[in-house]
Amino acid sequence: MSKASYTIAVTGLNAIDSPGPGLAVIRALREASSFDVRIIGLSYEALEPGIYMHELVDKSYQVPYPGAGQEVLFERLKYINAVENLDFIYPNFDAELFNYIALSGRLKKELNIRTALPDQEQFEARHKSRLFEFGSEHGIKVPFARPVYSAGEIPAVAAGMGFPLVVKGKFYDARVAYTVEQAMQHFNKISAEWGLPVLLQEFLHGSEVNVCGAGNGKGDTLGAVPMRKLYITDKGKAWAGVTLDDEKLLEITAKLVSATQWNGPFELEFMKTREDEYYLIEINPRFPAWCYLAVGAGQNQPEALVNLAMGREVSPFGSYEVGKMFIRYSYDMIVDIKEFEQISTVGEL
Amino acid sequence: MVKIKKNIAVSDTGFLFNPMTGDSFSVNPIGQEIIRAFQEEKGEEEILEEILEAYRVDRSTAEKDLLDFKKMLAHYKLID
Numbered sequence: 001m002s003k004a005s006y007t008i009a010v011t012g013l014n015a016i017d018s019p020g021p022g023l024a025v026i027r028a029l030r031e032a033s034s035f036d037v038r039i040i041g042l043s044y045e046a047l048e049p050g051i052y053m054h055e056l057v058d059k060s061y062q063v064p065y066p067g068a069g070q071e072v073l074f075e076r077l078k079y080i081n082a083v084e085n086l087d088f089i090y091p092n093f094d095a096e097l098f099n100y101i102a103l104s105g106r107l108k109k110e111l112n113i114r115t116a117l118p119d120q121e122q123f124e125a126r127h128k129s130r131l132f133e134f135g136s137e138h139g140i141k142v143p144f145a146r147p148v149y150s151a152g153e154i155p156a157v158a159a160g161m162g163f164p165l166v167v168k169g170k171f172y173d174a175r176v177a178y179t180v181e182q183a184m185q186h187f188n189k190i191s192a193e194w195g196l197p198v199l200l201q202e203f204l205h206g207s208e209v210n211v212c213g214a215g216n217g218k219g220d221t222l223g224a225v226p227m228r229k230l231y232i233t234d235k236g237k238a239w240a241g242v243t244l245d246d247e248k249l250l251e252i253t254a255k256l257v258s259a260t261q262w263n264g265p266f267e268l269e270f271m272k273t274r275e276d277e278y279y280l281i282e283i284n285p286r287f288p289a290w291c292y293l294a295v296g297a298g299q300n301q302p303e304a305l306v307n308l309a310m311g312r313e314v315s316p317f318g319s320y321e322v323g324k325m326f327i328r329y330s331y332d333m334i335v336d337i338k339e340f341e342q343i344s345t346v347g348e349l
Numbered sequence: 350m351v352k353i354k355k356n357i358a359v360s361d362t363g364f365l366f367n368p369m370t371g372d373s374f375s376v377n378p379i380g381q382e383i384i385r386a387f388q389e390e391k392g393e394e395e396i397l398e399e400i401l402e403a404y405r406v407d408r409s410t411a412e413k414d415l416l417d418f419k420k421m422l423a424h425y426k427l428i429d
Contacts, residue, residue, distance in 0.1 A: 207370070228371035245356055245368035322356075322368045 006306065007084050009040040009077075009113075012092030012289075013050025013057065017330070018235045020048075021092040024292040025302045026056050029090075031295060032303035034312075040084050046344040052335045059084070062347035066096045073099050078111060086113045088306050092286050094171045097123065114309035116214070116264040118285050125260070126283035128168060128199050134283075138259045140252060141279045143204050143271070147197035151184045157200050158183055166201040169194035174236065176203060201281075206273040209244065211253050212287065212294045214301040216308060216316075217263030223301045223317040224253045225294040230325070238290050238328070243297045245322040252278055265291075265305060293326040351387045351419060352429045359384050367427060374425070379404070383418060387428075393419075 008029055012020030022041070029037045041060035043051050051060040061080050064072045080086065089107065091100040100107075100115060101123055107113040117123075125134050128145070135142030145168075146157050158165060158180055167186035168174040171194050177183035183200065191198050213224035226249045231240035253268060267288035269281040287302065294301055297320040308314045343349040359365045359381050365374040376384065379400070386396045393415065400411050422428045 209371075230371065242371040244371050323366055 004035040004310070005037070006035050006087040006310070007038045007040060008306065009042050009080065009084070009086050009089045010057075010092065011042045011044075011063070011090070011096060013041050013043050013048040013060070014045070015049045015053075017233060018237050019289040019328075021287045021289045021291055022090075023050050023053070023056060024289055025090050025092060025287055026050070027292050028295045028300050028302040029306070030056065032300060032306070034303060034307060038084075040080065040086065042080075042089075043343070046340060049333065051343055051349055052333055052339060060343065060349045062343065066093075066099055070099045070102050074103055074106060077103075077107065077113070081111045081113060086111070088114045088116075088309060090287075090302065091115070091117070094284065094286065097285055114306075116305040116309050118260075118263050118266075122260055122262060123285055126285065128170060128282060129197050131280065131282070135280055138256060140256060141277060143202040143279050143281065145199050145201040147199055148187070149196050149198075151187050154183050154187060154200065155180050161200060161202055164203040166199075166203050168199040168201055170197060170199070174201075204271045204273060204279055206271045206279075208281075209246065209249060209270050209272050209278075210238075210241075210288065210290075211249060211268040211270070212265075212291045212301065213253055213257070213268070214265050214305050215257040215260075215262030216314070217261060219258040219261050220316055221254050221257045222304050222308070222314060223294065223299040223320075224250055224257075225297050225299055225320045226250065226253075227290065227293060231327075238326075240325065240327045241290055241293060243293065243320060243322055243324045248276075249278060252280075256280075256283075265301065267291075290326055290328075293324060294320065296326065297321040297324040350390065350392065351422070352390075353384060353387045353422070354427055354429055357427055365427075367425075370426065372425065380418065383415065384422075 010022045010026050012022030014020040015023045026039050038058050041050050041057040042063045043060050050057050063076050091097055101117050101120055104115045104117055129147040132142050132145050164176050164178045166174050167177050167183055169190040173190050175186040177186050187198050209228050211224050211226045214222040216222050226244040226246045227241045228244055229238040229241045233239050265287040267284040271279045271281055299317040299320050304314050356368050363376045363381050365376055
C-alpha cells in the first residue's frame with residue numbers, strides 16, 4: 001500500500017529568541033514515517049524566519065492577525081485551501097487558538113480541513129485566570145491566584161498573598177514582584193501588551209518541569225514526555241532541556257487528560273518543590289516550542305495527532321528515552337530582498 | 350545502610366545523571382568507588398576499611414570525608 005500524502009498548514013514560524021512551536025512541529029511532520037507531507041507555513045509577519053526556510057516549509061502565506069476576527073481568517077484559509085488543498089492545520093499560538101477552535105467545525109465541514117484542538121469548554125477551563133478552580137475541581141495542586149482588572153486591586157490581593165508574588169499576562173509574560181509598587185509596574189506593562197485580566201499568583205520555590213503531550217479526546221493520553229529546563233533565557237524560555245524519568249508527573253498528566261477528556265496537543269508546566277510536590281502552573285493548549293525533544297525521545301506526537309484526525313488507528317506511545325537532551329541554537333540565514341518583497345507585498349512565498 | 354536511588358548510574362568518566370530530576374554531576378575516582386560500593390550494598394564500615402587500605406589517609410579524616418560525601422548525596426537527593 002502506498003504511503004498517504006498530506007498537505008499540512010502550520011503557524012508559529014517565528015523561530016526567534018522566544019520561539020513559536022511551528023518549526024519544531026514541522027520537523028516532526030517531516031520525519032513522520034506514516035505519511036509524506038507538504039508543509040504550508042502561515043505567518044503573521046514578513047520577518048518570521050520559517051517563511052525563508054524552504055527546506056522545511058514548501059510555501060508560506062500571510063494570514064490576518066487574530067484581532068481581525070474569525071470570518072476574515074476563514075476567508076483567507078478558504079483562499080489558501082483553494083490553491084493548496086489542505087488536509088490539516090496546526091495552529092501554534094495561544095492568541096489564535098480561540099479563532100481556530102471556533103472555526104474547527106466549519107473548517108472540517110466546508111473545507112475538509114482537520115484539526116486537533118481542545119473544545120471551547122476545555123480551552124476556557126484551563127485559562128490562567130481559572131486554573132486555580134480547575135485544579136481544585138480535578139484534585140491537582142495549583143498555586144493560589146487571582147485575576148485583577150486594575151492596579152488599584154493589587155494592594156488588597158497582595159496583602160492576602162504576601163511577597164514575592166508573580167504577575168502574569170493572560171497569554172504570555174510573567175514577572176516576580178517583591179513590593180506593591182513593583183507589582184503595579186509589572187501590571188501596567190503586562191496589561192498594556194496582553195490586555196486584561198492580569199493574574200497575581202503565589203510564588204513557589206522549586207524547579208520547573210514541563211510535559212509535552214497529546215490527548216485523544218476520549219480520556220487517553222496518546223503520549224507524554226516530561227522535561228526539565230537546563231538553561232533558561234532571560235524570557236524564561238528553555239534553551240536546553242533533558243527528558244526525565246518521572247512516574248508521578250506522568251500520573252498527574254494521565255489524571256488530567258482523563259478528567260478533561262483532552263483533545264489535541266498540550267504542554268503542562270509544573271513547579272516541583274523541594275518537598276517533591278508538584279504544582280500546576282499552566283496548561284498550554286498547543287505543542288511547546290521544545291516538542292521536537294519528544295520526537296527525539298521516541299514520541300512523534302504531531303504525527304500521531306494527524307493520523308488520529310485522519311481517522312487512522314493510533315495507539316498510545318508506551319515509552320520514551322530518558323536522558324535525551326535538546327540544545328537550541330540560533331542561526332543567521334542570508335535571504336534575498338526579493339523574497340522579503342514577495343511575502344511583504346503579495347503575502348505569499 | 351545507604352541506598353543510592355534506583356536508575357542512578359555513574360559512568361567510567363565519573364559522570365552521574367539523576368533521571369528523576371535531570372541533574373548531572375561529576376564525581377572524582379574515589380567518589381565513584383564509594384557510590385559503587387553503596388550500590389553493591391556495602392556497609393559504611395566496610396567502605397571505610399577499603400578506603401584506609403587503598404589510600405594513605407588516617408581513620409578520622411576518612412570518616413569525616415565519608416560522612417561529608419554522604420551528606421552531599423543526601424542534599425542532592427541521590428539516596429533514599
